[in-house]
Amino acid sequence: MSKILIQNGRVIDPSQDMDRQTNVLIEDGKIAAYDAEPSGDEQLIDATDKIVSPGLVDMHVHLREPGREEDETVATGTAAAVAGGFTSIACIPNTEPPIDTQDTVQFIKHQAALADNCNVFVVACVSKGREGKELAEIGQLVNAGAVAFSDDGSPIYDSELLRRALEYCSMFDKAVLNHAETLELTRGGVMHEGSVSMVLALPGMPAEAEDVMTSRDISLAESTGGRMHVMHISSAGSVELIRRAKSRGVPITTEVMPHHFTLTDECLRTFDSNFKMSPPLRGARHVQACLDGLVDGTIEVIATDHAPHAREKKMQELDTAPFGIIGLETCLGLVVRELIEPGLLDWPTALAKMTINPSRILGIDKGTLAIGADADVTVIDPTVRWIVDPSQGYSKSVNTPFGGEELIGRADTVIVGGRVKFFAGELVSACTV
Amino acid sequence: MSIDVSDVQAIPAAWTRTDLLDLESLSAEEITLILDAAESFREQTDGCTKKINVLQGTTVANLFFENSTRTRTSFSLAARRLGADTVDFSSSGSSLSKGETFIDTAKNIEAMGVDAVVVRHRTPGTPRLLSQNIGCAVVNAGDGPHEHPTQGLLDILTIRQQRESLAGLTVGLVGDIAHSRTARSNIWGLQKLGAHVIVCGPSTLVSKRWEEFDVEIAHNLDDILPRCDVLNLLRIQFERQQLRPFPSVREYALLYAMTAERMKAAKDDVLIMAPGPINRGVEVTPEVADGPHSVILDQVTNGLAVRMAVLWLITGANERNEPKPR
Numbered sequence: 001m002s003k004i005l006i007q008n009g010r011v012i013d014p015s016q017d018m019d020r021q022t023n024v025l026i027e028d029g030k031i032a033a034y035d036a037e038p039s040g041d042e043q044l045i046d047a048t049d050k051i052v053s054p055g056l057v058d059m060h061v062h063l064r065e066p067g068r069e070e071d072e073t074v075a076t077g078t079a080a081a082v083a084g085g086f087t088s089i090a091c092i093p094n095t096e097p098p099i100d101t102q103d104t105v106q107f108i109k110h111q112a113a114l115a116d117n118c119n120v121f122v123v124a125c126v127s128k129g130r131e132g133k134e135l136a137e138i139g140q141l142v143n144a145g146a147v148a149f150s151d152d153g154s155p156i157y158d159s160e161l162l163r164r165a166l167e168y169c170s171m172f173d174k175a176v177l178n179h180a181e182t183l184e185l186t187r188g189g190v191m192h193e194g195s196v197s198m199v200l201a202l203p204g205m206p207a208e209a210e211d212v213m214t215s216r217d218i219s220l221a222e223s224t225g226g227r228m229h230v231m232h233i234s235s236a237g238s239v240e241l242i243r244r245a246k247s248r249g250v251p252i253t254t255e256v257m258p259h260h261f262t263l264t265d266e267c268l269r270t271f272d273s274n275f276k277m278s279p280p281l282r283g284a285r286h287v288q289a290c291l292d293g294l295v296d297g298t299i300e301v302i303a304t305d306h307a308p309h310a311r312e313k314k315m316q317e318l319d320t321a322p323f324g325i326i327g328l329e330t331c332l333g334l335v336v337r338e339l340i341e342p343g344l345l346d347w348p349t350a351l352a353k354m355t356i357n358p359s360r361i362l363g364i365d366k367g368t369l370a371i372g373a374d375a376d377v378t379v380i381d382p383t384v385r386w387i388v389d390p391s392q393g394y395s396k397s398v399n400t401p402f403g404g405e406e407l408i409g410r411a412d413t414v415i416v417g418g419r420v421k422f423f424a425g426e427l428v429s430a431c432t433v
Numbered sequence: 434m435s436i437d438v439s440d441v442q443a444i445p446a447a448w449t450r451t452d453l454l455d456l457e458s459l460s461a462e463e464i465t466l467i468l469d470a471a472e473s474f475r476e477q478t479d480g481c482t483k484k485i486n487v488l489q490g491t492t493v494a495n496l497f498f499e500n501s502t503r504t505r506t507s508f509s510l511a512a513r514r515l516g517a518d519t520v521d522f523s524s525s526g527s528s529l530s531k532g533e534t535f536i537d538t539a540k541n542i543e544a545m546g547v548d549a550v551v552v553r554h555r556t557p558g559t560p561r562l563l564s565q566n567i568g569c570a571v572v573n574a575g576d577g578p579h580e581h582p583t584q585g586l587l588d589i590l591t592i593r594q595q596r597e598s599l600a601g602l603t604v605g606l607v608g609d610i611a612h613s614r615t616a617r618s619n620i621w622g623l624q625k626l627g628a629h630v631i632v633c634g635p636s637t638l639v640s641k642r643w644e645e646f647d648v649e650i651a652h653n654l655d656d657i658l659p660r661c662d663v664l665n666l667l668r669i670q671f672e673r674q675q676l677r678p679f680p681s682v683r684e685y686a687l688l689y690a691m692t693a694e695r696m697k698a699a700k701d702d703v704l705i706m707a708p709g710p711i712n713r714g715v716e717v718t719p720e721v722a723d724g725p726h727s728v729i730l731d732q733v734t735n736g737l738a739v740r741m742a743v744l745w746l747i748t749g750a751n752e753r754n755e756p757k758p759r
Contacts, residue, residue, distance in 0.1 A: 198643070199617070199646075201557045201578035201611075201612070202557050202579075316534060317555075317556035317559050
């Protein structure tokens with residue numbers, strides 16, 4: 001296989017506390033050497049004034065296939081991932097049918113191999129049929145390649161089922177990912193419950209709905225010792241609960257989405273369904289808590305919850321429009337604009353939350369530029385300012401609230417397994433259908 | 434102030450809106466302008482019984498995606514008194530049941546040559562969504578529990594007819610504040626014109642967050658009764674409630690029904706209002722609803738005048754302006 005030399009970049013690899021100007025040599029699909037000089041037979045990539053990062057990892061992506069190919073497919077979703085700088089994504093099993101058998105895990109892996117855009121890791125269902133009643137065949141799903149377990153789309157409601165899942169998954173050292181939402185408190189809800197929902201008379205989803213279940217999840221993680229991961233944290237109460245749990249050694253981790261540290265419930269005054277997601281956009285106090293959690297390390301992962309919905313579905317009335325927004329192609333630009341430019345996070349800390357941290361939670365050998373590792377590399381232009389144009393995106397859907405906004409920073413070159421997949425703002429020989 | 438309502442050319446330059454979506458975003462001047470125009474329509478049409486053909490040649494469509502009798506009748510009559518043609522559309526007899534989105538429905542109706550659309554819908558924000566997608570003028574005739582601007586305006590007009598000014602008056606809104614579009618439109622409209630607003634009802638239906646908007650909160654009707662110049666008795670919206678927010682209708686009536694006994698503690702000149710339809714015996718007893726302090730039927734008459742004024746203003750402004758971009 002050909003050689004690639006990435007020259008003169010600022011190489012930041014949080015997995016080995018590395019942050020220095022150097023050249024990175026890729027050979028046979030692996031990271032081969034640092035400080036290498038050109039020998040004449042490599043493809044040269046100039047990374048002057050750029051950041052060379054381990055390929056970004058998004059542990060929370062809805063690819064919609066099988067079942068809802070009008071929203072997204074494995075091919076289009078992975079194309080969007082690559083364009084956003086991600087070389088590995090984990091897909092969530094709330095498809096139709098849900099990913100709860102070896103067959104469906106293998107189907108996703110097969111589709112990902114055909115698309116050949118980026119690495120796809122499969123999160124499989126905790127429960128059969130994602131019905132929240134009995135455990136799915138977790139051991140066999142692990143054998144088929146599942147890296148974690150979740151019923152996301154729905155919370156794992158039955159506390160006994162969650163307890164068993166945590167105990168059982170710990171045999172395989174796999175994490176359980178839960179969507180924390182106490183459904184009785186959010187019944188009919190459309191947006192965060194607060195002054196804005198009161199004025200707009202839209203049914204509310206109070207922050208306590210998240211906190212009550214996060215509290216339960218912490219208790220069960222503590223008693224079982226199982227690895228618990230709280231998905232898409234959005235409330236001040238949950239951030240504080242997790243902060244305290246971590247301080248006493250509970251095996252709990254969490255992730256936040258860019259929209260939850262960027263936007264507030266005031267956005268709903270437009271009644272635009274692109275501001276409708278679950279958990280909902282909350283008040284300024286909650287946004288600040290998410291930022292604080294990112295800064296002090298309580299929140300170790302930034303993920304997207306990329307949730308495509310075809311245009312006609314989002315064009316409905318606010319109460320019938322589905323929850324969720326796409327996020328793969330805007331994540332990096334929001335992280336730079338909201339976290340790095342204002343000085344909240346430095347580059348190594350921000351990149352850790354998008355590379356090695358999610359990789360460790362999923363137990364995958366990704367998110368590192370260590371010698372011998374798979375050559376998944378994202379070269380980032382850290383200062384480029386660009387305008388989000390949803391119609392120019394690679395996702396099949398356009399349901400983003402960030403259309404027309406100026407973001408800072410973007411993937412310039414993306415290398416997956418030693419092959420250049422994205423170069424100079426364009427996908428390279430990628431599958432996009 | 435009297436306004437010349439004989440011609441759309443006479444619409445004051447201060448009026449530029451081509452939609453009426455809510456009262457929250459209106460200025461005191463705009464609200465006063467609508468009220469003045471409504472008064473003029475009442476005078477010039479002899480209490481709105483005679484036709485005045487200022488909107489002749491235009492068509493007003495009533496798009497009611499939720500049940501209504503009085504509001505729809507009121508808008509239809511208002512349009513016809515102005516000389517406009519009207520078309521009625523209700524969701525039960527439409528292609529909505531065939532899976533068409535409401536935006537498509539509205540675009541189809543607009544394509545038939547409609548100048549103004551009056552829309553009622555169960556979902557807050559739907560009139561705004563519609564106004565962003567079609568070019569004709571849009572009036573919100575109630576979007577779920579969010580706003581019902583013409584109801585707010587007719588309530589305020591009714592008070593204004595009985596009192597010199599709204600400024601300094603204390604208005605009590607009693608009942609299901611959480612699910613009441615009438616409450617929200619009244620709160621914004623009354624505050625802009627200088628009235629003090631108290632919202633009173635069970636704590637499950639009256640959010641303490643209203644204090645952030647300078648609205649007084651009360652849970653005991655008898656405590657606030659002696660201070661109120663106006664009591665607007667709002668209907669319990671059983672159909673919008675998820676889990677019944679009080680133990681029984683009987684208990685609610687004991688705590689909040691306006692009765693002859695409670696009237697003794699009220700001001701001598703208190704005005705009793707209700708947006709209707711009223712649940713007699715729940716929010717108000719018949720002797721109070723039909724008693725000397727009641728202005729409930731004045732509200733209905735004023736509703737017609739307010740809707741004439743609104744249709745005249747927004748349709749006229751839409752004709753005067755460049756069509757809004759689609």
